[in-house]
Amino acid sequence: SHTKFDSFFGIMKLSTTATTCLLPALPAIASGAVRTTNVSPQMGIDYGILKVPSGCATNEARGRALLSQEFANQLLSNADLPPASPAEGNIIQTRFLTETVHIHTDHFPESNLPVRKGSSVAFIPVNDNNNAYFTYGNERVPLVKDQMYHFDGSVEHGIIIESGNLELLGPFDLPSFKMVLAP
Numbered sequence: 119s120h121t122k123f124d125s126f127f128g129i130m131k132l133s134t135t136a137t138t139c140l141l142p143a144l145p146a147i148a149s150g151a152v153r154t155t156n157v158s159p160q161m162g163i164d165y166g167i168l169k170v171p172s173g174c175a176t177n178e179a180r181g182r183a184l185l186s187q188e189f190a191n192q193l194l195s196n197a198d199l200p201p202a203s204p205a206e207g208n209i210i211q212t213r214f215l216t217e218t219v220h221i222h223t224d225h226f227p228e229s230n231l232p233v234r235k236g237s238s239v240a241f242i243p244v245n246d247n248n249n250a251y252f253t254y255g256n257e258r259v260p261l262v263k264d265q266m267y268h269f270d271g272s273v274e275h276g277i278i279i280e281s282g283n284l285e286l287l288g289p290f291d292l293p294s295f296k297m298v299l300a301p
Contacts, residue, residue, distance in 0.1 A: 152254045155196045155266045181212040183287055190295065197238050197268055199293045210290040211297045216283045221253065222300035224271035224289065232272065232301075233291065239271030239298055241288030249280035271298055 185193075185208035191201040224233045233239065243250070243261045250261040254275040259267070261277070261284065269275065271291070277284065289298050 151269075152252065152257055152259050153268045154259075154262075155268065156264065179214040181214075183210050183212050184208060185210060185295070193240065193266065194293055196266065197240065197292050199238065202293045208295055210288055210295050213286045213288075214283060215277065215279055215286070218279050219277040219300065221274050221276040223274055224291075224298040225301050226291070227297060227299050230301075233298060235270070235272045237271045238268060238292035239289050240266055240268045240292055241286045241290070242266045243284060243286055245283070245285045247279070247282045247284050249282055250284045251278045251280075252276075253278060268292070 187208060190208040194201060224237070224239055225231060226233065243263050243265065246263045247261065252259045252261055252267055252275065254269055255273055258278075261267075271289075290296065291298050
């Protein structure tokens with residue numbers, strides 16, 4: 119069944135009826151390292167991305183995803199955060215990348231303010247690409263489908279794409295699920 123978000127945004131939805139399961143809880147990000155959590159493939163991703171108008175030269179496209187409240191609360195739990203009911207209804211950005219994302223720190227586009235030190239930012243790759251990596255400080259972490267990457271968005275980071283493409287749920291701020299971007 120389609121929701122008003124499917125019609126309005128014409129993009130992806132995480133089924134609210136799907137069985138969701140996240141494996142081991144994430145430790146706090148106080149250590150300054152990237153933390154990962156496996157996301158069960160049974161979570162029911164119905165994926166579609168906003169298409170870039172033909173003739174546009176771009177290396178990325180953006181869309182939005184609607185998360186079930188159960189799935190959103192499991193993401194928060196794995197980040198050691200309490201359950202919440204965001205005003206946006208758990209709508210997060212999606213990205214389709216074909217090129218490297220430069221090293222940056224995150225900010226909130228609606229206010230143009232940087233995320234605070236110790237902030238919780240996350241994203242989930244939804245396709246496999248053995249030639250894509252996440253850089254965070256001095257770490258270089260392979261990107262794996264259905265794995266949530268959770269980190270401090272005030273630390274310099276980026277995504278290296280040597281070839282192919284990468285489809286992401288996010289990045290988004292936890293616990294608000296608000297969009298974050300490179301400045």
